[in-house]
Amino acid sequence: xxxxxxxxxxxxxxxxxxxxxxxxxxxxxxxxxxxxxxxxxxxxxxxxxxxxxxxxxxxxxxxxxxxxxxxxxxxxxxxxxxxxxxxxxxxxxxxxxxxxxxxxxxxxxxxxxxxxxxxxxxxxxxxxxxxxxxxxxxxxxxxxxxxxxxxxxxxxxxxxxxxxxxxxxxxxxxxxxxxxxxxxxxxxxxxxxxxxxxxxxxxxxxxxxxxxxxxxxxxxxxxxxxxxxxxxxxxxxxxxxxxxxxxxxxxxxxxxxxxxxxxxxxxxxxxxxxxxxxxxxxxxxxxxxxxxxxxxxxxxxxxxxxxxxxx
Numbered sequence: 013x014x015x016x017x018x019x020x021x022x023x024x025x026x027x028x029x030x031x032x033x034x035x036x037x038x039x040x041x042x043x044x045x046x047x048x049x050x051x052x053x054x055x056x057x058x059x060x061x062x063x064x065x066x067x068x069x070x071x072x073x074x075x076x077x078x079x080x081x082x083x084x085x086x087x088x089x090x091x092x093x094x095x096x097x098x099x100x101x102x103x104x105x106x107x108x109x110x111x112x113x114x115x116x117x118x119x120x121x122x123x124x125x126x127x128x129x130x131x132x133x134x135x136x137x138x139x140x141x142x143x144x145x146x147x148x149x150x151x152x153x154x155x156x157x158x159x160x161x162x163x164x165x166x167x168x169x170x171x172x173x174x175x176x177x178x179x180x181x182x183x184x185x186x187x188x189x190x191x192x193x194x195x196x197x198x199x200x201x202x203x204x205x206x207x208x209x210x211x212x213x214x215x216x217x218x219x220x221x222x223x224x225x226x227x228x229x230x231x232x233x234x235x236x237x238x239x240x241x242x243x244x245x246x247x248x249x250x251x252x253x254x255x256x257x258x259x260x261x262x263x264x265x266x267x268x269x270x271x272x273x274x275x276x277x278x279x280x281x282x283x284x285x286x287x288x289x290x291x292x293x294x295x296x297x298x299x300x301x302x303x304x305x306x307x308x309x310x311x312x313x314x315x316x317x318x319x320x321x322x323x
Contacts, residue, residue, distance in 0.1 A: 021230065023038065023092045023094060023218075024093045025054070026055070029167065029168060034096065037216070038114060038218065042230070056090070082219070092111065094217075097211075097243055098213050099212075110240075111219065111220040111227065111231035112231040112234050114236060116236065119266075120185075120207075121185060121213075122183065122184055122186040122189055123182075123200040124171070124174065131154065132154070134155065134158055134181060139181070140159070141162070141183070143163050144183070145281060150260075151183070153283040163179070167188060185209075204264055208277045209263075210261075211246035211261070241267075242272065244299040245263075246265050247303065248299065249274070251303075251307075252304040252311075264276075265299070268292075272292060272302060273291075275289075275290045276289050276306040278310050278318050285318065289313070291305055
């Protein structure tokens with residue numbers, strides 16, 4: 013037993029129901045993979061949890077859900093942090109590493125409506141709620157006659173607002189709904205080939221201090237190497253594009269017939285135009301290059317102008 017595994021390993025997470033459910037899922041897998049270790053959950057309140065009124069961009073965009081967790085890691089208050097991968101900036105601050113990537117959950121977005129109808133069957137003027145610029149742009153692209161409503165708050169809060177009639181429909185990540193046991197609310201599951209997910213959607217990651225080799229070794233026991241490679245491609249795409257969660261982009265990497273395929277899109281925020289690219293590579297070592305190649309492809313197509321317009 014290492015020095016680190018002889019003590020309780022503190023795993024930090026945000027305080028929302030979804031974050032706690034995700035962290036407990038990671039803890040369960042960790043305890044099974046490293047039975048010689050003791051693990052404890054530590055709740056850390058983040059800026060993204062405190063400010064639930066501002067849009068994601070106004071509240072600080074990429075990183076608002078992770079900075080306090082990284083501060084706790086840096087101070088040594090926790091040993092690992094559990095994040096939704098799509099909340100993580102494309103470049104980690106110096107001194108931190110992704111120690112493990114979970115087996116990926118569903119990548120799809122889910123549509124939930126009061127009337128039980130899908131997006132395309134909604135009447136003109138129906139109010140569709142989402143806090144995601146990507147989802148807003150995609151809705152405008154596929155169903156331009158609905159009215160988009162910005163929404164923040166945890167999953168329960170959003171579902172309650174839907175039930176109260178503050179809007180007619182809501183779009184959420186299917187993975188989060190499943191982790192909370194709320195998938196029975198879903199009216200429609202969007203095809204990920206058309207409604208490309210956010211980079212990292214459905215993935216949980218464990219972040220650690222780069223110099224804590226013992227903790228990294230323990231976390232690595234639950235690393236899903238295929239999903240880690242896919243996430244690396246998607247994060248490489250974001251890094252090359254210099255985009256975050258406040259920009260309407262989508263990317264989905266997955267293994268098909270032994271090769272890593274990735275589709276990516278940049279969308280005009282008004283849903284008037286989308287630029288797409290796709291490519292494959294043969295090995296996990298090429299994953300980051302795959303993402304960067306697709307980003308450069310889209311930039312050559314004119315993505316920079318779309319991103320500038322929506323920044």
